[in-house]
Amino acid sequence: xxxxxxxxxxxxxxxxxIALGYSMVYGIIKLLNFAHGDIYMLGAxxxxxxxxxxxxxxGIGSIPVLLLVMLIAMLFTGFMGVFIExxxxxxxxxxxxxxxxxxxxxxxxxxxxxxxxxxxxNPEVFPIRxxxxxxxxxxxxxxxxxVVLMIVAALLMFGLQRxxxxxxxxxxxxxxxxxxxxxxxxxxxxxxxISRTFFIGSALAGAAGVMAAAYYxxxxxxxxxxxxxKAFTAAVIGGxxxxxxxxxxxxxxxxxxxxxxxxxxxxxxxxxAFGFLILFLTFRPTGILGERVxxxx
Amino acid sequence: xxxDSTRLHAPxxxxxxxxxxxxxxxxxxxxxxxxxxxxxxxxxLPFISATPYLISILTSAFIYIVLAMGLNVVVGYAGLLxxxxxxxMAVGAYTSGxxxxxxxxxxxxxxxxxVVACIIAGVIIGGPTLRLRTDYLAIVTLGFxxxxxxxxxxxxxxxxxxxxxxIPTWSFFGWSFADGVTIGGLYxxxxxxxxxxxxxxxxxxAVVAAARLGKGKMGRAWKSIRDDEDVSEAMGINGYxxxxxxxxxxxxxxxxxxxxxxxxxxxxxxxxxxxxYSALxxxxxxxxxxxxxxGVxxxxxxxxxxxxxxxxxxxxxxxxxxxxxxxxMVFRPKGIxxxxxxxxFLKKRQVPAHEPVGATGPVAEPEEAS
Numbered sequence: 070x071x072x073x074x075x076x077x078x079x080x081x082x083x084x085x086x087i088a089l090g091y092s093m094v095y096g097i098i099k100l101l102n103f104a105h106g107d108i109y110m111l112g113a114x115x116x117x118x119x120x121x122x123x124x125x126x127x128g129i130g131s132i133p134v135l136l137l138v139m140l141i142a143m144l145f146t147g148f149m150g151v152f153i154e155x156x157x158x159x160x161x162x163x164x165x166x167x168x169x170x171x172x173x174x175x176x177x178x179x180x181x182x183x184x185x186x187x188x189x190x191n192p193e194v195f196p197i198r199x200x201x202x203x204x205x206x207x208x209x210x211x212x213x214x215x216v217v218l219m220i221v222a223a224l225l226m227f228g229l230q231r232x233x234x235x236x237x238x239x240x241x242x243x244x245x246x247x248x249x250x251x252x253x254x255x256x257x258x259x260x261x262x263i264s265r266t267f268f269i270g271s272a273l274a275g276a277a278g279v280m281a282a283a284y285y286x287x288x289x290x291x292x293x294x295x296x297x298x299k300a301f302t303a304a305v306i307g308g309x310x311x312x313x314x315x316x317x318x319x320x321x322x323x324x325x326x327x328x329x330x331x332x333x334x335x336x337x338x339x340x341x342a343f344g345f346l347i348l349f350l351t352f353r354p355t356g357i358l359g360e361r362v363x364x365x366x
Numbered sequence: 367x368x369x370d371s372t373r374l375h376a377p378x379x380x381x382x383x384x385x386x387x388x389x390x391x392x393x394x395x396x397x398x399x400x401x402x403x404x405x406x407x408x409x410x411l412p413f414i415s416a417t418p419y420l421i422s423i424l425t426s427a428f429i430y431i432v433l434a435m436g437l438n439v440v441v442g443y444a445g446l447l448x449x450x451x452x453x454x455m456a457v458g459a460y461t462s463g464x465x466x467x468x469x470x471x472x473x474x475x476x477x478x479x480x481v482v483a484c485i486i487a488g489v490i491i492g493g494p495t496l497r498l499r500t501d502y503l504a505i506v507t508l509g510f511x512x513x514x515x516x517x518x519x520x521x522x523x524x525x526x527x528x529x530x531x532x533i534p535t536w537s538f539f540g541w542s543f544a545d546g547v548t549i550g551g552l553y554x555x556x557x558x559x560x561x562x563x564x565x566x567x568x569x570x571x572a573v574v575a576a577a578r579l580g581k582g583k584m585g586r587a588w589k590s591i592r593d594d595e596d597v598s599e600a601m602g603i604n605g606y607x608x609x610x611x612x613x614x615x616x617x618x619x620x621x622x623x624x625x626x627x628x629x630x631x632x633x634x635x636x637x638x639x640x641x642x643y644s645a646l647x648x649x650x651x652x653x654x655x656x657x658x659x660x661g662v663x664x665x666x667x668x669x670x671x672x673x674x675x676x677x678x679x680x681x682x683x684x685x686x687x688x689x690x691x692x693x694x695m696v697f698r699p700k701g702i703x704x705x706x707x708x709x710x711f712l713k714k715r716q717v718p719a720h721e722p723v724g725a726t727g728p729v730a731e732p733e734e735a736s
Contacts, residue, residue: 174449337520
């Protein structure tokens with residue numbers, strides 16, 4: 070029982086990290102960024118390359134090295150996110166929503182198959198594999214890396230919360246989410262804030278990618294597809310557009326999956342999660358924390 | 367008293383409109399003739415070259431056209447992004463595959479079951495999500511595609527990861543394509559008969575039906591929902607029901623294409639229904655031109671035939687298709703052959719040279735540029 074809860078919280082913290090980026094972008098420009106899961110995949114592959122190049126320099130396998138690589142990868146994926154926004158989404162800012170969605174699918178496809186062309190279709194083995202001797206706490210087997218990764222995830226989310234709720238830039242983001250035109254009139258540089266949002270969201274996804282790669286030990290070009298869907302589910306469960314909702318939704322989805330897997334078997338895990346997505350959309354489309362939003366014409 | 371005299375008649379037009387152009391170069395006549403010529407070319411093609419390879423890839427391409435026309439109803443006409451379209455193909459292919467291989471149905475008899483299964487699947491997915499914002503539908507359909515694939519992978523009735531083998535070809539009341547037929551000393555084998563079947567029923571029937579649906583009352587409702595949902599609801603169109611209708615009709619087309627594909631390949635497995643293929647069909651619609659019948663046909667032919675003709679390119683095609691999708695959306699969002707496009711050399715309706723007689727008064731205030 071406590072093992073299930075622990076597993077759920079652990080996986081859930083990854084979902085929450087990715088869901089945050091989804092939710093922030095959606096909150097600000099109402100775009101479902103399908104490429105978000107692929108940014109996670111890019112983070113994993115980028116750190117794979119960096120580790121391959123630097124292994125002689127730094128030594129391998131320690132958590133500090135991993136954290137350093139994670140920071141570099143976060144910068145890289147952050148700029149990647151800004152680049153994608155600039156090239157693919159900004160020209161379409163005024164277009165119908167369908168065009169932007171299709172572009173997002175195209176971007177996702179491009180990223181996936183570009184990585185496939187470079188690294189090949191087969192999974193790569195990640196050079197760092199975090200594994201430790203498990204300690205038993207309240208009947209749950211917990212390893213040190215798991216604890217570290219969860220702490221890192223929690224720190225990132227805490228930093229993001231401070232940033233959005235307590236800084237000038239964060240206030241600009243929230244203002245744009247409320248009313249883009251009005252904030253433009255009030256002197257907010259809308260394009261800059263949107264770029265910054267993409268940077269932060271993509272950096273968080275990249276961090277999650279590095280951590281997941283180090284934890285599971287293998288990466289492939291399609292690894293972001295399902296996780297992107299799951300993160301969206303998490304964002305919807307929590308209430309999309311709401312950062313607390315994304316965090317809560319990630320943890321709830323992790324727990325639901327953990328118990329669902331226990332009850333129905335591992336092969337039904339994804340079906341279970343998407344089934345929940347459909348249930349939530351049917352009965353509570355605003356999510357746990359979301360408020361009813363009236364759409365203006 | 368006849369009902370005719372009680373009817374309200376539209377007032378006579380204020381000005382005389384120029385007559386529609388006629389002759390072979392009139393846009394409507396020309397497109398119909400062009401379509402007929404292409405159809406006849408496809409009909410005589412097996413007499414020119416009937417290698418099994420050519421027949422096989424053309425049959426696949428035609429099935430892609432049926433699929434793309436079905437998705438066009440959803441994406442092009444109604445403006446709903448469906449990213450799990452291949453799931454309906456899977457529903458169709460598995461329903462007909464299971465009924466033929468395990469229960470001894472003939473392909474024709476499975477069609478009612480396929481249609482019902484697709485309607486149920488369409489309502490399950492569309493029902494709850496179409497009330498919400500349309501972009502939720504995109505991601506729910508993506509999830510639905512995965513659910514269908516994983517379910518097919520895990521159940522025993524669908525044959526698990528190996529899928530279903532030995533799906534028979536189409537047969538009608540005891541006579542099957544596998545028997546072959548000899549007409550005037552020419553022997554038609556089952557593959558060629560199936561090619562003709564897909565061409566006539568799929569491309570000739572399903573494509574024309576979808577295109578005409580798009581022009582009818584329902585189609586105009588779809589397009590108005592696509593262009594502005596709030597305004598069309600104010601005009602009395604039930605947005606939810608109209609969108610659900612588009613979704614279900616798209617599902618039926620997908621299921622029908624699935625039965626064709628199952629019979630064509632004789633075996634199906636969960637790996638035939640990856641997200642990749644949903645994206646390919648979407649690309650056919652988007653690259654060709656959303657809501658444009660000739661565009662969608664060109665797009666489907668391009669997506670399905672390009673890897674066959676450019677072998678070296680087949681490794682790179684997914685990357686290129688992804689890039690093309692972005693580039694198309696940014697630079698030519700209406701696709702290669704946009705909806706309502708008229709070829710430049712065709713006759714246009716002559717606009718009268720005299721000054722337009724403008725109505726005056728409050729109804730005809732010049733529109734503010736917004």
